[in-house]
Amino acid sequence: MTIRVLIADDQAMVRTGFRMILSAEPDIEVVGEAVDGVEAVTAARDLDPDVVLMDIRMPRLDGLAALRRITRPTGGPKVVVVTTFDDDEHVREALDHGACGFVLKTSGATLLVEAIRAAASGEALVSPAITVRMLRGLTARRPAPRDVPLSPRELDVVLLVARGRTNAEVASALHVTVGTVKTHLASVQGKLGARNRVEIAAWAWESGLLGGER
Structure with missing residues (x-):
């Protein structure tokens, strides 16, 4: 199309x-x-x-x-x-x-x-630079959401997305295809009830998955 x-x-x-x-x-x-x-x-x-x-x-x-x-x-x-x-x-x-x-x-x-x-x-x-800058401030303002069971590979994808990586960069870092990254993101969206990758990244920062990164 x-x-x-x-x-x-x-x-x-x-x-x-x-x-x-x-x-x-x-x-x-x-x-x-x-x-x-x-x-x-x-x-x-x-x-x-x-x-x-x-x-x-x-x-x-x-x-x-x-x-x-x-x-x-x-x-x-x-x-x-x-x-x-x-x-x-x-x-x-x-x-x-x-x-x-x-x-x-x-x-x-x-x-x-x-x-x-x-x-x-x-x-x-x-844009990754905007996403990371905006989301870093969320951890101090919002309570962490409930735990959501993610597979180890889904967690890998979420952490990279939260750091502002594009699908192509995530695929390269994890040595998988872009299609596989999209599949993992779709699964994560379903588990989190997130509408898009921005909300997935927000969940990761709010949950403290990025630790003390700034």
């Missing part, structure tokens, strides 16, 4: 760069571009993309406001926020309003593509 993508960013060079990266992927098609939030909302309605790559700071209507207008409880495109601004407030607001990913523009092509594929499949992917 081809993933149809809309790129929303006010910088022409960024849109061109994203289009070049995504056009090289056999399962991704760029169906349109938008130069601000107003155009993004209109294009999302008219083009019906599977995924919208959304910048935060754009003229007329910023990306977070456009995100709130595009996302719906059922149906509609998934939104991956791609930005140079990584403060925690923006990250939380984006995820609270339905974003399926938050990726820094400096993260590189591999993570960008992985975030699009994750969003299209109903997952959420946040």
